[in-house]
Amino acid sequence: MSISRELYPSQDDLLYEEELLRNPFSLKLWWRYLIARREAPFKKRFIIYERALRALPGSYKLWHAYLTERLDIVRNLPITHSQYETLNNTFERALVTMHKMPRIWIMYLQTLTNQKLITRTRRTFDRALCALPVTQHDRVWELYLRFVSQEGMPIETSLRVYRRYLKYDPSHIEDFIEFLVNSRLWQEAAERLASVLNDDQFYSIKGNQSIHCGRGLFEKARDIFEEGMTTVVTVRDFSVIFDAYSQFEESMVAHKMENLDLSDEEEDVLEENGASQDDDVRLEVNSKFDKKILSGFWLHDDNNVDLMLAQLEYLMDRRPELANSVLLRQNPHNVEQWHRRVKLFEGNPTKQILTYTEAVRTVDPMKALGKPHTLWVAFAKLYENHNDLVNARVIFDKAVQVNYRSVDNLASIWCEWAEMEIRHKNFKGALELLRRATAEPSVEVKRRVAADGNEPVQMKLHKSLRLWTFYVDLEEGLGTLESTRAVYERILDLRIATPQIIINYALLLEEHKYFEDAFKVYERGVKIFKYPHVKDIWVTYLSKFVKRYGKTKLERARELFEHAIEMAPADAVKPLYLQYAKLEEDYGLAKRAMKVYDQATKAVPNNEKLEMYKIYIARAAEIFGVPKQEKYMNKQ
Incomplete structure (x- = not known):
């Protein structure tokens, strides 16, 4: 490796170089040389330092000066610069001979702390504590605690260091408790604080x-x-x-x-002054012991x-x-816990109202654990139980504007609102509420919602079966036949009817002597539903038709039975065949009845054939007698 010519000893250096050749172990000579070259580039001073420390590796003065200059060089450099690693290596070399010098350790530890090297810094702190005598540990611990208190330090690392420090100096337990509180380690903070307060x-x-x-x-x-x-x-x-x-x-x-108990001093004061000087005694005692009475309590009194x-x-x-x-x-969205919280304040309606207010403001229906609408319902009932229907209606009105996760939640609130009106004899208001709830959104509203791209449950409410079922029941009890029929027809138009609604609608018309209209409803029902849902509609339809017309419309009845049997799967045809055969027995021909039984024995599943044959043979014997029975048995 080539060395720049400026790093070679100059003419002015020859004097120092000659003296060092004669006495290379003289600290005074090396120090005078460094002072004389204090304006030289650091690279040249670096060579002088290295030569001096090679000759005097145990010189604290040289090492301290050398490390101080190296620290000045990296002071404004980023901590990732390679000069930092060179500096760290220099510190490690120095500590080979300077391991009993706390100042060198402190300089090194401060440098590592600034470099954010957590593991290396922690291990170096531990080495310093092992190398230095206990009387010097205070200086190291001060830096160590400052290091583990830095932001981003792993909590477990900080805890271990603090616990070790308390073994060294237990009197700083308050600092440890403060650290635990700031770190939100409540369990250990409480345990440590309790032990201190009980000591x-x-x-x-x-x-x-x-x-x-x-x-x-x-x-x-x-x-x-x-x-x-x-x-x-x-x-x-x-x-x-x-x-x-x-x-x-x-x-x-x-x-x-x-x-x-009163102190002996207080007792002496009372005994000396006597009861006749009671007021003066109190003044003296209050002045002496600094006591004050307020609302039956002694304040500032041990x-x-x-x-x-x-x-x-x-x-x-x-x-x-x-x-x-x-x-x-x-989980602030836990509905059940909010209900429990309200119960804790039973007997305090003001606190309950504040709790419900906080609950409905906090719980997000989309994140709720439980049924968020029950909070609104319970809130309204709280006002209702205190005969404040005005505020109860305000709560319900706000509740129906909330976007819930399911339509059923919203429908439940409308139903609860209507039930409250019914409990207070406001039947007209209840019907009006349900008309509002079941009204289909306007075209303009639909267009606006479609543009937003986020459809609230309010847009689907008009198709809520629960709401329509309640509405139709209320119309049957409070409205007219025409208004009730209109509700049933609207349910059928929305295609949300159930088999039970079909049957209920037909029975309503039958009660008012609209028999043909009732049978038309049954016809619509059997066209809408498939098996197994349509089974009850067919059974009711056929029973009602036969009961109403008997033999007067026998052909139409036969057509209905044939159609019902054709639509039914094999495991559902048996009751229809029996009903059909009964029709023929009562109003038709016996031979036709036997023919129906014969068809049934072929149509029912294998596990029902034996029972069907028994019925067939028994009916033949009852209708035609034993000879004919044998004929039918031989036929089979």
């Missing part, structure tokens, strides 16, 4: 006073407990903090009760047991609410 011998460094004297620390402890309970997200962590908090309050009460007991009782009363808050922090 009568603990001496607070920060407060410079004993913790059973430090009233301000009591309030700080409560603040930490309260913050922990209102931020944890697991029930286990909450239980740990709450138990520690309650133990803390119980220990406070126990300590107060131990000091409940013997304030009543206040301590009240605080403990208040804490215990809040446990269900606080535990519920933990679960809601886990």
Whole structure:
């Protein structure tokens, strides 16, 4: 490797070089040489430093100066620059002989900390603690704690370092508790704080006073407990903090009760002054002991047991609410937990209203665990139970504007609203609500929603079968035949009818003597549905037709039976054949009835053939007698 000519010793260097040749181990000579060349490029000074340290590897003065200059070179460079690795190597070489020098360690540790080399820095801190005597550890620990408190440091690494530090100096437990709180490690923070507060011998460094004297620390402890309970997200962590908090309050009460008796000094004052000087005694005592009374409690009084007991009782009363808050922090969209929270405030309608308000504002119907519409319904019922129908209607009106995950949720709210109106005898209002709910959106609204590309459930509400079923039942009970028929027809037009709705519609018309219209409804039903859903419609249709017309429209009845049998699968034809045969027996010819039975024996599945034959033979014997029965048996 070629060396630049400017790095060679110059004419001015010859004097120093000659002296160093005669005495290469003289620190004074090397130092004078470096001072004389302080304006030279660092590369030249670097060569001088390296030669000097090769001759004097145990010189603290040379190493410190050399490392200081190297630090100045990298000061403005990015931490990824290769010069940093060269600097680190130089520090490692220095520590071979300087491992007992805390200043060299500190310079190295500060440099590594700035480089964000977590693992390497941690191991170097550990090496420093092993190399230096215990009396020098304070200087290292200060940097170590600052290093593990940096943003982005793994929590587990910080915890391990802090726990080791407490073994070195347990008096800094308050700093550790503060770190735990800032890191939201509530369980260990609560355990450490409880152990400190229960230690009568603990001496607070920060407060410079004993913790059973430090009233301000009591309030700080409560603040930490309260913050922990209102931020944890697991029930286990909450239980740990709450138990520690309650133990803390119980220990406070126990300590107060131990000091409940008047001090000897106070008793002497009372005895000396006597009862006749009661007012003066109080003034003297208040002045002497600085006591004040407010609302039955002694404030700023070490013997304030009543206040301590009240605080403990208040804490215990809040446990269900606080535990519920933990679960809601886990999932604020948990509908069941919001209902439970409302029940906690039973007897306090104002708090319940505030809770429902927070619930409906917080729960996202698209993320909800449970049925979000039940929150709105319960909210409205709360007002209804307090005879405030105006606000109940306001709640329902807001509820029907929410975009739920399913149409059924929205339909349930409309039904609940209508039921509330019915309970309060507002039948006209209930019908009007259901007319509003089942109205089809206008063309303009559909066009606007289509442009947005996000269709809310309100656009599908007019096809809700639950809503239409409720509406038609209400019309049957409160409306006219014409209005009820209009609702049934609208259901059929929307193609959302069920077999039961078809049957109900036909029965309604039959009750009002519209028999042919009823049979037309059955005809529409058997065209809409397939097996197995159409089975009940056919059975009802055929029964009603036969009952109504008997033998007067026998041919039409036969056509209906033939059509029904043709549409039915093999496992469903047996009851139809039996009904058909009964028609022929009652109103037709016996031979036709036997023919129907004969067809049935061939049409039913194999597992029903034997039973069908038995019926066939039995009916033949009953109708034609035993000779004919044998004929039919031989025929089969």
